[in-house]
Amino acid sequence: MPLSKISPLRGFLSATVILVALGIYVVANAIQLGADYRLVTRTHEVLRHLDRIETLKHEAVAESRGYLLAGRGEARDRFWRVSGELHREAALLLDLVADNAPQRTRSQKLLEALDRRLALSADAIRTFRPGQAATINASAARVSAIRAGDVDVARRLDQLRQAERVLLALRSQRAERSAWLVLLATGIGIPLSLLLIGQAHRRLARENRVRQQAEAAASASNAELNATVAQLARLSDSMGALSHYSSMLQGASDAQELYEITSTTFRRLFPGLAGMLYVIRASRDHAELIAHWGSPVAPNDPSPEPHACWSVRRHAPYVIDDLRQGMRCPHIGRPAGAEAVHGVCIPLSAHGEVVGWLSLQGEGRGHIADESLAVRLCEQLSLALANVRLRESLRHQAVxxxxxxxxxxxxxxxxxxxxxxxxxxxxxxxxxxxxxxxxxxxxxxxxxxxxxxxxxxxxxxxxxxxxxxxxxxxxxxxxxxxxxxxxxxxxxxxxxxxxxxxxxxxxxxxxxxxxxxxxxxxxxxxxxxxxxxxxxxxxxxxxxxxxxxxxxxxxxxxxxxxxxxxxxx
Incomplete structure (x- = not known):
């Protein structure tokens, strides 16, 4: 299937599978590479021990000969010390090759050959008497045995070295192969995964654009409903307060109770803000400040004209970042202090008619916190106020x-x-x-x-x-x-x-x-x-x-x- 035909979900799943498989493969090869590296390190250590054994063997032979030729006691002592070190090195060699049966066998035979050769030197040292050097040198049988021992030790050392070099070559080749396989898998898997992810992202972006175009072509009522749903979703943490406020408004018997409920609710939900509630008179010639709470941070006109508020003119909330410098509503005076004051005016509109507005003020610059909640509360207040007026009108008409x-x-x-x-x-x-x-x-x-x-x-x-x-x-x-x-x-x-x-x-x-x-x-x-x-x-x-x-x-x-x-x- 061409990459352009793969769905975004399949693309993401395929990329995930490849990356997981690649990760497992890389981990497995890394483990194998570590094991190969340890084996290579051990092989080098075995080779160093063989070199050390050979050096100690030559040193022991040299010390024994020095004692036999010169009769110096310190040469004899060094021979016995070097012989001990040689046996310890041989024992360590046996431990290093314990997991390799052929090499362990060769190492055991090397140890036996070393013991035989050192035994000849030790016998010569023990039987040596001052003034007998010529006699010892004339012993052809002993000289032949010593030479044969040296040759045997050298041959066994060469066998061990050759076997370790073969192992070293094999292990190094296997380690290099594992490293190349990791690089190859990474070089193929990661670009392929990125290609699949990029293709899936492009398909997903194209589908999103198509869906956005379809949503943009929806009717105005659906768009408004979606906006309302989105706003309600953002205010989900405030729905309890809004529901309680709405139920209290529905239970109010007259406009005065509406004002008292509103004052109490806003004082509780917006504790740091001062509020002023204006209601436009039936004559429409001026508005009246019928409720206020908190301590106003700016002077307010108690009976302004209806169009003295920008929210009434615009039929939308009007936000003021700083009352000292911004475009204030005419019903709000300039704050007396030097501190910044922010505020918002929210119109009270019901059935296509503005019946008043709510003004909130607080100290500092910026916007009112939970402004959308305040707008929702004002919408409920507008409907409740219109319903109370309608009930009063119907009651008036009824009586x-x-x-x-x-x-x-x-x-x-x-x-x-x-x-x-x-x-x-x-x-x-x-x-x-x-x-x-x-x-x-x-x-x-x-x-x-x-x-x-x-x-x-x-x-x-x-x-x-x-x-x-x-x-x-x-x-x-x-x-x-x-x-x-x-x-x-x-x-x-x-x-x-x-x-x-x-x-x-x-x-x-x-x-x-x-x-x-x-x-x-x-x-x-x-x-x-x-x-x-x-x-x-x-x-x-x-x-x-x-x-x-x-x-x-x-x-x-x-x-x-x-x-x-x-x-x-």
Whole structure:
């Protein structure tokens, strides 16, 4: 198979197998080369011992002859000393060739020949008497034996040397062959492995380029999802804190709890940073600093314009490496000290609308640590804040009348029962005012529904302005309105009713350039417990009083029958 067709995995596996096999082969040859080197070293040592034996043999012969010729005692002593050394060298030679049977046999025979030759010299020394030199020299038999011994020792030394030289040549040749084989295997195996690895790397790089091109051609939604997954993977160590924060936000009942949870969470996760949370007002004219924690290292505007933050303008986090020198957001002042201050502003955006931003500041230059975690937390805060606002809007729509802004009939029924129970516990009275705009159908027919709606809205606005915080003003339906006055006696209720009636008569409906229209209202008053202690009974009593006021001429206040105070005004 051509190298260009080999897959990256096969290439890497093949290169691995070759390198492993090469390593095993090199180790094995290295072991063999070491063994051959030791054998070569031993052969050289054997040759040195043979040379030493030959030298000692000649020295011993020379000392014996010197003693026999001159009769010097020191020559005799040196002969015996050299003879001992010669025997020790011969014994060492036997140990060196112990693993080679032929050489051991030759060494044993050499030792025997040395013993015979030294024995001749020793006998000559022991039998020598001063003045007998001529007699010894004349002994032809002894001279012939000595010569034969010298020849025998020399021949055996040559045999041993020749055998060791042959072994040396063989062992040296084998060592050289092992070294060349290692070099050959290394020279072939390593380039081949590198070639396979390089080819596999090129194939892998080409496949990566193809895969990257395919990924680049994916849809924008997949790319965004992959980016989100990658960011979540990098923030895996912070998922516990993020999950806890998200669950706490989901359990918050209002915006104030969101701010408190956010302040506590950021103070715990970013202990060395100061934080400021800004929320843009519904009017979009300015933002408000609604929460802060830590010690700010730079002055901050408590009510900046919405576009005073670069993160709001860019719809992305804005990082400032050094607030003293970098491009600061207009809502951040210059730090007073000489130390560097870094920071980041993160927009709070939900459903395509920026509702505020979070500003974090810390001492020193650089970026905020765990900036991606802060961004994730702000995303959760943005969604939670949008959900709270949506819940508040839905709650407002559920209990408020869209035209007048007053509470609707459903909220009226629930609140009336609650307020009756509360006043009963406190043993306090409660008044209910049932109000109706006089001749409203004729007003609509004559001036149009737009003017009719304007009249209802103007009347509702006036009622709201005249209410106490604990009063509950509701649109009962059509042109009918209801006002619940907790802890109010009949005299006070009649006074409030008369104020509302008089105020309605003073209202002017219409544009400044056109004719100004007027309305009047009729009001029926019922009191708990005089006219009942159930919400439905009070409202019916108030309705009956309202009908009586209309029957008596409208634009007046009437009290439900059975009241012990004033009648109708």
């Amino acid at each position: 408020r009348d869209a035209l007048t802004g007053l509470f609707n009939r459903r909220y009226l029924e629930e609140s009336l029962a609650r307020e009756i129970a509360r006043c009963q516990r406190r043993q306090q009275p409660l008044a209910v005012l049932m109000m109706d705009v006089d001749h409203f159908k004729a007003f609509n027919d004559r001036h149009g529904h737009a003017q009719g709606d304007a009249a209802l809205a103007a009347f509702a606005r006036m009622v709201r302005e005249m209410c106490r915080p604990e009063d509950i003003a509701c649109r009962y339906g059509g042109e009918e309105f209801t006002l619940i006055l907790p802890e109010t006696d009949l005299a006070t209720a009649l006074e409030r009713a008369e104020d509302i009636r008089a105020g309605a008569a003073l209202l002017r409906i219409g544009d400044a350039g056109g004719a100004l229209l007027r309305i009047t209202v009729s009001i029926g008053v019922a009191l708990m417990p005089d006219h009942g202690d159930v919400g439905l009974e009070l409202m019916r009593a108030g309705d009956r009083a309202l009908y009586r006021a209309k029957h008596e001429g409208r634009d007046r206040v009437a009290v439900a029958a059975g009241a012990s105070a004033i009648g109708a005004i």
